[in-house]
Amino acid sequence: MMAKLEFSLDQIDYQILRIMQENARTNNADIARELGMAPSAILERVKKLEQKQVILQYNAKINPDALDQKLLSFIFIKAQDPIGTQKVGLLLAKIPEVQEVHDIAGDDGYLIKVRTNDAAGLVDLMRNSLGKIEEIISTRTTIVLETVKEEQKLVIPTED
Amino acid sequence: MMAKLEFSLDQIDYQILRIMQENARTNNADIARELGMAPSAILERVKKLEQKQVILQYNAKINPDALDQKLLSFIFIKAQDPIGTQKVGLLLAKIPEVQEVHDIAGDDGYLIKVRTNDAAGLVDLMRNSLGKIEEIISTRTTIVLETVKEEQKLVIPTED
DNA sequence: ACGGGTAAAAGAATAATATTCAAAATATTA
DNA sequence: TAATATTTTGAATATTATTCTTTTACCCGT
Numbered sequence: 001m002m003a004k005l006e007f008s009l010d011q012i013d014y015q016i017l018r019i020m021q022e023n024a025r026t027n028n029a030d031i032a033r034e035l036g037m038a039p040s041a042i043l044e045r046v047k048k049l050e051q052k053q054v055i056l057q058y059n060a061k062i063n064p065d066a067l068d069q070k071l072l073s074f075i076f077i078k079a080q081d082p083i084g085t086q087k088v089g090l091l092l093a094k095i096p097e098v099q100e101v102h103d104i105a106g107d108d109g110y111l112i113k114v115r116t117n118d119a120a121g122l123v124d125l126m127r128n129s130l131g132k133i134e135e136i137i138s139t140r141t142t143i144v145l146e147t148v149k150e151e152q153k154l155v156i157p158t159e160d
Numbered sequence: 161m162m163a164k165l166e167f168s169l170d171q172i173d174y175q176i177l178r179i180m181q182e183n184a185r186t187n188n189a190d191i192a193r194e195l196g197m198a199p200s201a202i203l204e205r206v207k208k209l210e211q212k213q214v215i216l217q218y219n220a221k222i223n224p225d226a227l228d229q230k231l232l233s234f235i236f237i238k239a240q241d242p243i244g245t246q247k248v249g250l251l252l253a254k255i256p257e258v259q260e261v262h263d264i265a266g267d268d269g270y271l272i273k274v275r276t277n278d279a280a281g282l283v284d285l286m287r288n289s290l291g292k293i294e295e296i297i298s299t300r301t302t303i304v305l306e307t308v309k310e311e312q313k314l315v316i317p318t319e320d
Numbered sequence: 321a322c323g324g325g326t327a328a329a330a331g332a333a334t335a336a337t338a339t340t341c342a343a344a345a346t347a348t349t350a
Numbered sequence: 351t352a353a354t355a356t357t358t359t360g361a362a363t364a365t366t367a368t369t370c371t372t373t374t375a376c377c378c379g380t
Binding site for chain 2: 007009017020021022023024025052053054055056057058059060061062063064065066067069072074086089090092093096097098099100101102103104105106110111115142143144145146147148149150151152153154155156157
């Protein structure tokens with residue numbers, strides 16, 4: 001079940017991705033104009049990029065402050081997963097406040113990124129959500145004071 | 161110049177954000193239908209959300225594998241910033257492969273998230289980019305073996 | 321409770337975009 | 351070089367975006 005995906009993107013695809021990465025709501029007509037192509041061709045390309053899972057999704061970046069989500073934290077979690085599984089990782093992924101779960105090298109661990117309203121919210125989460133996961137051995141929390149940059153933009157090649 | 165921003169969102173705004181967070185390319189007509197409102201009203205709302213900086217941007221999530229960006233790492237950076245500045249943070253933010261830069265509590269440090277093609281790319285980056293920043297005292301790198309979850313979705317309140 | 325005023329929503333008309341599809345152009349392969 | 355497959359175009363139609371006016375809802379002070 002581990003089909004090797006074949007991407008194979010050309011320069012035009014890269015340009016589309018570049019535009020989409022800047023503003024995912026750019027319409028096909030605008031992209032078409034910018035690339036000097038017909039809108040229908042762009043539509044085809046974009047559809048294909050979605051099908052090939054090159055574009056995974058379109059999301060709106062919402063200001064955390066607007067939802068009063070003021071505290072960002074990273075938590076290293078040492079856990080004892082049943083061999084060959086990532087049971088803990090999957091449980092962590094289910095927690096809504098947890099934005100990222102990474103299985104990291106070294107200490108049988110995970111690194112998670114968590115957004116809560118405040119310190120109290122973080123404590124709550126650790127007690128009520130992490131606390132419920134028995135396989136967790138220990139945690140180490142790092143509090144973010146200020147975020148200088150936070151994007152998911154990838155570096156898109158200029159030549160093929 | 162530190163104007164306190166007043167958000168003040170109602171339940172309809174939350175619903176719009178919820179939809180946009182799932183798929184930022186959902187068109188106004190669809191949102192309107194889903195919320196049982198006129199498209200023009202939705203347009204107004206969305207514009208306002210953008211103006212108020214509640215919605216910061218729309219981005220396409222691109223599959224890192226498709227661009228051969230196979231390696232994800234987190235690097236803790238201990239640095240000696242000139243007092244009251246985040247000079248190092250800003251320099252780090254300029255590096256394209258660096259997706260996130262967080263100023264963290266404790267050890268005068270930063271935590272950055274970096275995406276490179278492979279280990280060689282990471283070494284390159286540390287040597288050529290981080291190496292050029294003199295204020296950096298030391299680094300500690302954590303390699304991600306596998307990512308279980310990676311989103312930026314926020315928890316949107318259900319009641320006001 | 322009653323206006324006055326403001327903000328938001330609806331509705332209708334127009335502009336623009338999305339989408340479909342057949343034909344033409346391009347690439348690909350044998 | 352011919353044959354085939356893929357991609358692009360261009361035109362027609364369906365759908366959506368946007369504008370603007372009218373109507374409705376909401377807020378405040380009296």
